[in-house]
Amino acid sequence: MCTSPRDACVYLWNIFIFYAMGCIQSIRCKPKSFRDTIIILDVNSSIDSNRTSIDESSNVVLRYRTPHFRASARVLVPRTALKETWTVGWIQACNHMEFHNMYGSYGVSSWELPDLREGKIQAISDSDGVNYPWYGNTTETCTIVGPTRRDTKFTVSMNDNFYPSVTWGVPVSDSNLPLLTGIRRDQSFTTWLVAINQASGETLVLQTIRWRMKLCIHIDPEKPLGERASLAEPTTQEQPQILSKNEPIPANALVKPNANDAQVLMWRPQNGDPILVIPPKY
Ligand SMILES: *[C@@H]1O[C@H](CO)[C@@H](O)[C@H](O)[C@H]1NC(C)=O
Ligand SMILES: *[C@@H]1O[C@H](CO)[C@@H](O)[C@H](O)[C@H]1NC(C)=O
Numbered sequence: 001m002c003t004s005p006r007d008a009c010v011y012l013w014n015i016f017i018f019y020a021m022g023c024i025q026s027i028r029c030k031p032k033s034f035r036d037t038i039i040i041l042d043v044n045s046s047i048d049s050n051r052t053s054i055d056e057s058s059n060v061v062l063r064y065r066t067p068h069f070r071a072s073a074r075v076l077v078p079r080t081a082l083k084e085t086w087t088v089g090w091i092q093a094c095n096h097m098e099f100h101n102m103y104g105s106y107g108v109s110s111w112e113l114p115d116l117r118e119g120k121i122q123a124i125s126d127s128d129g130v131n132y133p134w135y136g137n138t139t140e141t142c143t144i145v146g147p148t149r150r151d152t153k154f155t156v157s158m159n160d161n162f163y164p165s166v167t168w169g170v171p172v173s174d175s176n177l178p179l180l181t182g183i184r185r186d187q188s189f190t191t192w193l194v195a196i197n198q199a200s201g202e203t204l205v206l207q208t209i210r211w212r213m214k215l216c217i218h219i220d221p222e223k224p225l226g227e228r229a230s231l232a233e234p235t236t237q238e239q240p241q242i243l244s245k246n247e248p249i250p251a252n253a254l255v256k257p258n259a260n261d262a263q264v265l266m267w268r269p270q271n272g273d274p275i276l277v278i279p280p281k282y
């Protein structure tokens with residue numbers, strides 16, 4: 001069937017009204033908030049599959065290097081008329097730390113976070129100590145200054161691993177006599193992808209990841225340097241979990257002190273009172 005010229009005219013008029021209304025509406029409506037427009041295109045997180053490597057080249061310390069935890073996200077912030085500045089990036093906190101170096105029947109040295117250990121706080125910031133609350137400020141964050149003329153697409157990424165030195169000799173003695181018999185470590189972290197409004201501090205949690213690093217090294221102090229240490233289970237790490245429901249960020253995950261400055265080294269002898277070997281840095 002054909003459309004009469006009059007019907008066509010009514011049809012066109014209706015289209016005109018439809019668009020005119022849409023136009024008026026878009027002028028009247030407030031620009032959509034950052035919260036409603038930001039899009040996470042994809043998020044990846046993993047722990048490298050290579051094993052912890054052990055370095056016995058020094059006769060003072062044993063060094064080891066764990067595989068890297070990695071997280072990256074591709075984010076789209078549509079063009080905005082809002083005069084707002086937002087930083088999007090990664091924040092990390094440590095939830096649990098067991099880090100024991102065993103010296104046979106002499107005792108154990110351990111790196112500890114006293115407030116976490118005593119349950120006074122649930123988590124402690126793992127910021128680089130400069131760019132609070134962010135984990136870092138190179139690849140870890142991106143700042144969008146509105147208004148913007150076009151869509152902004154970017155990737156923010158971070159990585160973490162442990163690369164410590166542990167003395168062969170007991171830490172309260174001047175002797176390098178190799179007495180170290182084992183290392184046991186179990187640490188867990190929460191890592192958040194977050195957007196923070198730089199003027200108001202409004203914080204949006206966009207993604208939450210949980211991960212854990214477990215490590216056990218057996219050491220035979222009787223053996224010559226270079227042949228003492230061997231990696232025990234687990235030789236592969238559990239993969240990080242990207243949570244389907246976000247978790248809120250505890251206050252201590254956002255402020256000083258960070259884990260690095262708050263940690264203390266204790267010497268816990270088999271007999272006698274514990275000794276504080278390295279006090280906190282703050
Ligand atoms: C594991 O492999 C990655 C990527 O090849 C590398 O960057 C990292 O240093 C390696 N880590 C260890 C513990 O060997
Ligand atoms: C996530 O991993 C996939 C597959 O390896 C890759 O194509 C994508 O670019 C990654 N995305 C990010 C944000 O790293």
Ligand SMILES: *[C@@H]1O[C@H](CO)[C@@H](O)[C@H](O)[C@H]1NC(C)=O
Pocket residue numbers: 130131137138
């Ligand atoms: C990162 O932070 C440091 C210390 O605050 C600053 O000197 C540096 O310019 C920052 N880098 C970037 C890329 O923002």
